Amino acid sequence: MRKSGFRNGIGGDQVECAHGELPYRIGDKWTAHVLRALQGGRRRFTELRAGLPGVTAKVLTETLRAMEREGAVSREAFAENPPRVEYELTARGRKLLGLLDLCCDWARENLVET
Amino acid sequence: MRKSGFRNGIGGDQVECAHGELPYRIGDKWTAHVLRALQGGRRRFTELRAGLPGVTAKVLTETLRAMEREGAVSREAFAENPPRVEYELTARGRKLLGLLDLCCDWARENLVET
DNA sequence: CCGCATCCTTTAGGATACTG
DNA sequence: CAGTATCCTAAAGGATGCGG
Numbered sequence: 001m002r003k004s005g006f007r008n009g010i011g012g013d014q015v016e017c018a019h020g021e022l023p024y025r026i027g028d029k030w031t032a033h034v035l036r037a038l039q040g041g042r043r044r045f046t047e048l049r050a051g052l053p054g055v056t057a058k059v060l061t062e063t064l065r066a067m068e069r070e071g072a073v074s075r076e077a078f079a080e081n082p083p084r085v086e087y088e089l090t091a092r093g094r095k096l097l098g099l100l101d102l103c104c105d106w107a108r109e110n111l112v113e114t
Numbered sequence: 115m116r117k118s119g120f121r122n123g124i125g126g127d128q129v130e131c132a133h134g135e136l137p138y139r140i141g142d143k144w145t146a147h148v149l150r151a152l153q154g155g156r157r158r159f160t161e162l163r164a165g166l167p168g169v170t171a172k173v174l175t176e177t178l179r180a181m182e183r184e185g186a187v188s189r190e191a192f193a194e195n196p197p198r199v200e201y202e203l204t205a206r207g208r209k210l211l212g213l214l215d216l217c218c219d220w221a222r223e224n225l226v227e228t
Numbered sequence: 229c230c231g232c233a234t235c236c237t238t239t240a241g242g243a244t245a246c247t248g
Numbered sequence: 249c250a251g252t253a254t255c256c257t258a259a260a261g262g263a264t265g266c267g268g
Contacts, residue, residue, distance in 0.1 A: 027141035196229040
C-alpha cells in the first residue's frame with residue numbers, strides 16, 4: 001500500500017499522489033503556525049512560544065522535534081547560561097510553507113462564496 | 115480570532131488565509147479518499163466501502179454525513195428493497211478535490227528527493 | 229443494503245510541576 | 249531558558265451487534 005506525502009492531514013495513506021516514504025506533518029494543530037512563525041527567519045524557542053498564543057512548551061517541543069525529524073526545521077543549541085536554542089526553516093521547510101501558501105491561495109479563490 | 119478555511123488539518127484556526135466560517139473537512143482520515151473515490155462520478159455506499167479498504171460502515175457514514183453537511187457531496191436514497199443510496203460530488207466537492215490535486219501536484223514536484 | 233447504537237482503544241493535546 | 253516528566257481529558261476512530 002502506498003503512502004501519501006503527508007503523515008496526517010490530507011489523506012493518511014493510500015492516496016494516489018504517493019511517493020515512497022516522505023512523511024510530512026502539516027495537518028496537526030501547530031505545524032502550520034510554526035512554519036508561518038519561521039517564515040521571517042531564525043527564531044529562538046521563547047520567541048516562537050510568544051508568537052503562538054495557546055501553545056504549551058510541551059506541545060511546541062513535540063511539534064518542533066517532529067519537524068526536525070522530518071527535515072523541515074534545523075535546530076541549533078548554544079551551550080550558554082541561560083541556554084539558547086534557535087530554529088530555522090530548512091529548504092524542505094520552505095517547500096512545505098510553499099504548499100501552505102498554495103492552500104491559502106486556493107482558499108482565497110474558492111471558499112469566499114458561502 | 116480568525117479561522118482558516120479548514121475544519122481540521124492544515125492549521126486549525128488563526129492561520130492567515132482565513133475567510134469567515136467555511137469549515138471544510140479534509141485533513142481527517144477518510145475525506146480525501148472519499149473525494150478520490152467519487153472523482154469518477156456517482157457511487158453507492160457499498161461501492162465506496164469496497165473501494166476504501168479498512169474503513170468501517172460507521173466511520174464511512176460519519177465521513178459522508180459530515181461531507182454532506184458541508185456541501186461537498188449530495189446524497190440520494192432510493193426507497194427500494196434492498197435499499198440503495200448514492201453519493202455524488204457537488205460543485206464544492208469538486209473544488210475540494212481541486213485543492214487535493216494541487217497538494218498532490220506539489221508533492222510530486224517537491225517531495226521526490228529524499 | 230444501509231447505517232445506527234453501543235462499547236472500547238488510541239491518540240492528540242492541554243495542565244501542572246520540576247530541572248540542568 | 250528550554251526543556252522533561254506526569255497526569256488527564258476529549259475526540260477520533262475501530263469492533264461488534266441490531267434493525268428497517
